[in-house]
Structure formats: C-alpha cells, structure tokens
Amino acid sequence: MQEINGKTIICNYPEIDDSAFGQYGNKTENSAIFQFRKLNFLLDEFAAQNPNVFICDLSSLQNKFGRDFCFDSSVYTSTEMVLSVDILPFAAQRIVDIAAALKGKFKKCLIMDLDNTLWGGVIGDDGIENIQLGHGLGIGKAFSELQLWIKQLKERGIILAVCSKNNEETAKDPFEKHPEMVLKLSDIAVFVANWNTKVENIMNIRQILNIGYDSMVFIDDNPFERNIVRENLPEVTVPELPEDPADYLEFLYNENLFETASFSSGDKDRTKQYQVEAQRVSERKKFDDENGFLKSLNMVSSVDGFTKFLTPRIAQLTQRSNQFNLRTIRYTEEDISRLEADTNGHKCFSFTLEDRFGDNGMICVIVLDKKTPETLFIDTWLMSCRVLKRGMENFTLNTIVRYACQNGYKEIIGEYIPTLKNAMVKEHYPSLGFKPIKGVDNQWVLKVEDYQEKQVFIKEK
Amino acid sequence: MERTEILSQVTDIFRDVLDNEEIVLTENTTANDVEEWDSLSHIQLIVAIEKHFKIKFTSPEILSWKNVGELLETIAKKSA
Numbered sequence: 001m002q003e004i005n006g007k008t009i010i011c012n013y014p015e016i017d018d019s020a021f022g023q024y025g026n027k028t029e030n031s032a033i034f035q036f037r038k039l040n041f042l043l044d045e046f047a048a049q050n051p052n053v054f055i056c057d058l059s060s061l062q063n064k065f066g067r068d069f070c071f072d073s074s075v076y077t078s079t080e081m082v083l084s085v086d087i088l089p090f091a092a093q094r095i096v097d098i099a100a101a102l103k104g105k106f107k108k109c110l111i112m113d114l115d116n117t118l119w120g121g122v123i124g125d126d127g128i129e130n131i132q133l134g135h136g137l138g139i140g141k142a143f144s145e146l147q148l149w150i151k152q153l154k155e156r157g158i159i160l161a162v163c164s165k166n167n168e169e170t171a172k173d174p175f176e177k178h179p180e181m182v183l184k185l186s187d188i189a190v191f192v193a194n195w196n197t198k199v200e201n202i203m204n205i206r207q208i209l210n211i212g213y214d215s216m217v218f219i220d221d222n223p224f225e226r227n228i229v230r231e232n233l234p235e236v237t238v239p240e241l242p243e244d245p246a247d248y249l250e251f252l253y254n255e256n257l258f259e260t261a262s263f264s265s266g267d268k269d270r271t272k273q274y275q276v277e278a279q280r281v282s283e284r285k286k287f288d289d290e291n292g293f294l295k296s297l298n299m300v301s302s303v304d305g306f307t308k309f310l311t312p313r314i315a316q317l318t319q320r321s322n323q324f325n326l327r328t329i330r331y332t333e334e335d336i337s338r339l340e341a342d343t344n345g346h347k348c349f350s351f352t353l354e355d356r357f358g359d360n361g362m363i364c365v366i367v368l369d370k371k372t373p374e375t376l377f378i379d380t381w382l383m384s385c386r387v388l389k390r391g392m393e394n395f396t397l398n399t400i401v402r403y404a405c406q407n408g409y410k411e412i413i414g415e416y417i418p419t420l421k422n423a424m425v426k427e428h429y430p431s432l433g434f435k436p437i438k439g440v441d442n443q444w445v446l447k448v449e450d451y452q453e454k455q456v457f458i459k460e461k
Numbered sequence: 462m463e464r465t466e467i468l469s470q471v472t473d474i475f476r477d478v479l480d481n482e483e484i485v486l487t488e489n490t491t492a493n494d495v496e497e498w499d500s501l502s503h504i505q506l507i508v509a510i511e512k513h514f515k516i517k518f519t520s521p522e523i524l525s526w527k528n529v530g531e532l533l534e535t536i537a538k539k540s541a
Contacts, residue, residue, distance in 0.1 A: 073520075085504055
C-alpha cells in the first residue's frame with residue numbers, strides 16, 4: 001500500500017454474525033463477528049495514519065439498510081457478488097461521494113430556516129416561552145438533537161448561516177435567551193432575518209461568504225420555500241425534509257451531504273474568521289482610499305515552507321480552493337510532504353495573514369517547479385478568497401521573485417488553466433505584469449531582472 | 462398466466478434492464494443471441510424478474526436455465 005502514489009478507496013467489511021459462538025462471539029477473538037469488527041477498526045486506524053487511503057463505509061450502509069437488503073444469498077452463490085443488486089446504487093453513491101470530495105466538490109455551508117426547522121412553532125406568534133425546544137414542550141427534543149448535530153458540523157468546519165422570514169430582533173431572541181438552544185449566535189457566521197425572499201437572502205449570504213452555490217445546503221421545513229430556492233438557485237442542495245420533524249435527523253444522516261476528504265484542527269475556527277470578515281467589510285466603508293484602509297489593518301504575514309505542522313492544512317487548501325486557484329491541482333498530504341522534500345525539483349511557500357481584526361491562518365500556497373536552472377514554473381498558486389483585495393498577490397509575487405533572484409533564475413512562467421470556477425484569476429498574471437508567451441495559450445512569463453518590487457502594506461513576520 | 466403473456470412481460474424487463482428497445486425474445490433465445498446480456502446484466506435481469514413476478518429463484522434454478530424457454534418454465538411454475 002505504501003508504494004501506491006495515487007489515492008485508494010477501501011471498502012470496509014459489512015459484518016456477518018455467523019452465530020457459531022452465539023453472542024459469546026462478542027467475548028472471544030475466535031469468532032467471525034469479533035474479527036470483522038476488529039478488521040474494520042484496524043482499517044480505520046490504517047486510514048487515519050495514511051493520508052492517501054479513504055474508507056468507503058459499507059458496514060454503516062449495512063447498519064442502515066439491514067443485512068437482508070444488502071446481501072442476496074442466491075446471487076452470491078451463483079456469482080460471488082457480496083452485495084445485492086439493490087444496495088449497489090447506494091454503495092456506488094458512497095464511493096462517488098469520496099471521489100467528488102477528493103476532487104474538491106463538497107459542501108461548505110449549511111443555511112438554516114428557523115421556525116419549525118430549528119425549533120417547533122413560530123417565534124413571532126408563539127413567543128420565546130412557547131416554542132418547542134429541549135425536553136419540555138411537545139416535540140422539542142427532535143429540534144434539540146438536530147441542533148446538536150448541526151453544532152457538530154460547525155465544530156468540524158461547516159459554516160452556518162441563518163435565513164429566516166422574521167424580524168431580526170425576534171429571530172435572535174431564542175439564540176440569546178432560550179436556555180435549551182444548543183446553537184448560539186457565536187455559532188452563526190451570517191445571520192439574515194428579514195422579509196425579503198429566501199432567494200435574495202441566500203444570494204446575499206453567498207456574497208458575504210464568497211463561496212459557490214454548489215457548496216451550500218439549505219434546510220427549511222416549508223416545501224414552498226424549498227421549491228422556490230430550487231427553481232431559482234438550482235446549484236444549492238435543498239434536501240426534501242420529511243414532514244415529521246422527528247424524522248429530520250435520520251433523514252439527514254442518510255443523505256451523507258457533508259462528505260469531506262480532509263480535516264484539520266483549524267477547521268473549527270472557520271466561523272470566527274467569517275464573522276471577522278464581516279467586521280472588516282464594515283470597517284472598509286470608513287475609508288475613502290484603499291491604501292489608507294490597508295495601512296490601518298496592520299497586516300503581517302509569516303512565510304514558510306511546507307512544514308510538517310502545516311501539511312494537513314496545505315493539502316486541504318489545494319483540495320478546497322476553486323476560485324482563486326490558477327491551475328487547480330489537488331494534492332494529498334503525502335503529495336505535499338513529497339514536494340517539500342524534493343528540494344532539487346521544487347520550492348514551496350505557504351503564507352499566513354494576520355491583521356488587527358484577527359488571524360486568517362494560512363491563506364496562500366505556492367509550488368514552484370524548477371524547470372531549468374534559469375526557469376521557474378508556477379505549478380500552484382492558490383489563495384483563500386477571504387483575503388482578496390489586501391495586496392496579498394503583490395506580497396506573494398515579491399517573495400517569489402526574491403527567491404528567483406537569489407537563486408539565479410532568469411524567468412518565471414505562470415499558467416492559467418480555466419475551470420468552471422476560477423474565471424476570477426483569468427487575468428491574474430497579465431495584471432501582475434507578466435507578458436504573454438507567443439504561440440502558447442494561457443501562459444505568461446516574467447523576466448526577473450525587469451521586476452520592480454510592488455508596494456505592499458503587509459509586513460513579514 | 463399464459464406463457465405468451467409471461468414472455469411478453471419478460472421481454473419488457475429485458476428491454477428495460479438492457480436499455481435496448483429492439484430486443485425480441487423467443488423460447489429458444491440464449492445469452493449468446495443478445496449482445497448486452499452478459500454475466501453482470503444477467504444478475505440484474507434475475508433480480509428485476511424476481512421483483513416483477515414477486516417470486517424468488519433458488520440458486521439451482523438460476524444455474525439450470527439453458528434458454529429463455531426454461532426461464533419462463535420456472536416463472537410459470539413459481540407464479541402459478
């Protein structure tokens with residue numbers, strides 16, 4: 001397994017209780033069920049240690065659907081197929097989910113309606129003491145448990161947004177005062193409560209967060225609202241919530257909407273960063289000129305290679321970034337370690353950005369490919385969209401050219417590979433002063449000796 | 462159910478599963494006569510037929526058929 005460079009998806013084992021030991025099998029290593037569970041556990045451990053190995057969880061699928069649905073003994077006997085024809089589409093979907101996540105196609109944001117979605121009842125009519133939430137009133141438990149699950153998503157790095165037809169004050173009331181609310185205002189990155197249409201409000205949320213519609217999930221108990229959103233914003237995923245709120249959770253579990261190909265410890269801070277960004281946007285309005293605003297931010301960046309500590313976050317950025325990503329090359333953690341180790345062939349940079357509002361963490365990744373002793377090729381240039389318009393591009397280019405200069409390179413070549421999502425960086429290289437290369441589309445060159453350091457308002461840490 | 466009726470329903474299932482409206486089955490048709498009928502689609506066909514007629518074939522039955530006629534024979538017997 002160690003020798004394989006690509007990514008591997010391993011299907012784990014649907015458990016079989018052959019009852020040779022009866023339930024005593026749970027108590028002895030000699031039984032099949034003990035070994036199946038051990039095998040699955042060890043597979044998970046193996047995957048946790050190997051960034052390129054992913055587990056397709058057939059065992060959980062069987063837990064959900066039942067052994068009799070997942071296995072057809074006559075089909076198995078005549079063909080050796082260990083899965084029934086009926087379970088195949090579901091198993092295939094789980095494998096596709098992993099492949100899609102690896103390709104950068106996954107959900108980043110959950111947008112939530114409030115009344116009868118996060119709590120039972122209508123806050124504007126029923127008032128804070130009568131909404132159903134927690135173990136007291138009516139079916140409050142269903143909503144509390146949904147909120148617990150959503151809180152987990154947030155801790156895992158999913159951005160939460162509220163989109164509700166309510167007065168803002170009324171809508172925020174339970175978040176601030178209701179003792180059984182699991183979700184607090186601090187968990188919500190963008191809170192939109194007004195009387196505009198949900199479509200307008202979701203468009204508004206998208207603008208603040210700067211992420212694609214296809215990375216958003218919208219939950220709402222009202223079929224009418226769901227359909228309007230589906231019709232107008234077809235890329236947003238809108239689960240067809242069951243009628244009974246008690247069924248919400250099991251339904252959502254089964255949809256497996258939040259597949260991911262990576263997880264890093266910084267993910268839980270993502271909400272904070274988006275909240276801080278909203279502050280910055282309002283601060284920006286106080287300044288007449290761009291430079292004055294940038295100066296006021298007191299920005300510092302630390303420039304580093306791909307250190308071991310940063311590896312998971314770097315790999316994750318290469319997988320997540322779609323918009324400000326010049327070539328959209330996806331790397332796993334193993335790839336990242338290999339690039340860093342290959343000092344003869346590659347040079348890698350990572351950048352953080354911090355300002356007086358907060359720390360954005362690592363937000364820019366550069367991989368330089370040493371094509372010849374005189375030519376550097378920019379294999380990867382990606383940046384988090386959270387730090388657009390701060391002069392980070394200029395700071396990054398200054399760093400690249402300084403490196404090129406110190407190591408005897410004469411030219412730097414940049415390439416733009418168009419995807420459906422990265423049109424915003426189409427003119428990235430020409431706008432930084434790179435010149436077109438005759439006869440080659442989408443490639444530009446910068447002569448190192450002609451370069452003038454660009455003015456920046458970011459200090460190196 | 463009439464044998465011809467079963468044949469017509471099985472033909473519909475074949476056309477649907479194999480995604481080919483041109484398929485014409487007779488009692489003597491074998492897997493060699495239908496291009497899309499391979500080992501994998503065979504399983505899909507069996508499961509679809511089982512569901513349609515609400516019957517369950519045994520493994521020996523599945524292995525025993527030499528042609529469509531023998532398959533129809535089993536269906537007729539089981540759904541009687």
